[in-house]
Amino acid sequence: MRKIIASSAFFFAVALASVSCAQEMTVAKAKGLKTFNDSISYAVGQSIYTEWLRQGVEFNVDKVSQALQNAAKGTIFFTQEQMESLMVRFQNQMNEKMKKDCEANIAAGKAYMEKIRNNKSVYTTESGLSYIRKKAGNGKKPTATDKVKVHYVGKLINGKVFDSSVERGEPITFALNQVIAGWTEGLQLMDEGSKYILYIPHNLAYGERQVGDIPAGSLLVFEVELLEINPK
Numbered sequence: 089m090r091k092i093i094a095s096s097a098f099f100f101a102v103a104l105a106s107v108s109c110a111q112e113m114t115v116a117k118a119k120g121l122k123t124f125n126d127s128i129s130y131a132v133g134q135s136i137y138t139e140w141l142r143q144g145v146e147f148n149v150d151k152v153s154q155a156l157q158n159a160a161k162g163t164i165f166f167t168q169e170q171m172e173s174l175m176v177r178f179q180n181q182m183n184e185k186m187k188k189d190c191e192a193n194i195a196a197g198k199a200y201m202e203k204i205r206n207n208k209s210v211y212t213t214e215s216g217l218s219y220i221r222k223k224a225g226n227g228k229k230p231t232a233t234d235k236v237k238v239h240y241v242g243k244l245i246n247g248k249v250f251d252s253s254v255e256r257g258e259p260i261t262f263a264l265n266q267v268i269a270g271w272t273e274g275l276q277l278m279d280e281g282s283k284y285i286l287y288i289p290h291n292l293a294y295g296e297r298q299v300g301d302i303p304a305g306s307l308l309v310f311e312v313e314l315l316e317i318n319p320k
Contacts (some may be wrong), residue, residue, distance in 0.1 A: 090140035091320075096277070101302065104181065106248050124231045125203070128314075129222030141280070141296075144185070144189075145182070153263070160294060167268040175260040186298070186304060189303060189304065189305070190296050190303075190304035190305035192305075193290070193303055193304065193305035193306050193307075194296075194305040196245060197245065197289055197290055197305065197306065198289075198307075198309075200245045200307055201216075201218060201287060201289065201307065202289075204218065204287060205218060207220075208247070209221075210287075211274065211275075213251070213277075215269075215273060215292060216289045216291070216292065217270055217273055217274055217286065217287070217288060217292055218286075219274060219277060219284050219285060219286050219287065219291070220284065220285040221284055221297055222284060222285060222311070223281075223282055223284055223313075224281075225278065225279035225280045225281035225282030225314065226279060226280050226281050226315060227279050227280075228279055228280045229276060229277070229278065229279050229280075230263050230264055230275055230278075230280075230314070230316075231264070231276065231316045232262070232264050232265070232272055232276060232278055233263070233265055233316050234264055234317055234318050235261060235262065235263050235264070235312075235313075235317075235319065236262065236314060236317055236318075237259050237260070237261045237316040237317075237319040238253070238259055238260060238261075238273055238275070238312055238313060238314055238315055238317075239253050239254055239259045239313045239315060240252070240254070240260070240310050240311060240312045241253075241254050241255075241310065241311045242308060242309070242310050243308075243309045243310075243311075244302070244303075244306055244307075244308070244309070245306075245307055245309060248301075250300065250301045250302055259295075259315055260286060261319055262299075264276065268288070268292065268293050268294065269292040269293075269294070270286060270288030270292035270293055270308070271286070271288070271310075272309075273292070274286040274288070275312070275314060276313070278312070278314045279314070280314055280315075280316060280317050281314065281315070282313070282314055283311070283312065283313040283314075283315075284311075284312055285309065285310070285311050285312075286308075286309070286310045286311075287307065287308075287309055288307065288308045288309075289307050290305045290306055290307055290309065293306065293307070293308045294306070
């Protein structure tokens with residue numbers, strides 16, 4: 089539970105930092121929020137609920153609202169010990185759910201890889217990384233200590249895009265030894281100017297942990313264009 093609350097606070101802070109004063113006033117007016125306190129209170133509730141949805145948490149919103157209102161009036165239903173007991177039970181349920189979801193994602197990833205490897209254009213390395221060459225480059229390949237400049241689109245196996253420099257309209261530059269193992273290995277197979285599709289199994293990606301909108305145990309599909317090695 090502590091993880092959920094902390095994560096909500098993080099995303100809430102990021103959301104606030106990205107909104108201009110003009111945007112805040114426009115949104116507040118549209119919602120009928122008269123003061124800054126009204127706006128920040130509404131934003132807290134929206135942020136928390138958005139994070140619940142992202143993590144697949146199901147709460148009775150009416151009961152959450154009732155508890156907030158009662159607590160504000162000084163009416164406390166559960167003792168601290170009772171709340172701690174409930175939270176421990178809830179966290180155990182969440183951990184079990186996450187474990188089952190992770191196992192299901194790993195199994196789905198393996199089935200997906202078995203299917204695509206029947207394609208003659210798919211190559212697979214000893215580590216389990218698979219790839220397709222979409223466009224040839226100039227022959228110059230990066231090493232693990234090089235910096236590279238790339239454009240990419242990252243998807244889950246259901247086709248959902250979780251990240252895209254193409255959509256942002258700005259390529260990204262990074263050192264190859266500072267990213268997930270699948271990228272470090274995959275980019276070294278590419279030559280400058282080439283475009284590949286990388287199929288990265290969970291053990292070469294984020295393993296059994298959830299990262300942002302990427303569920304635990306996910307196989308990741310990246311379409312990557314290597315624009316430049318060691319860009320100035």
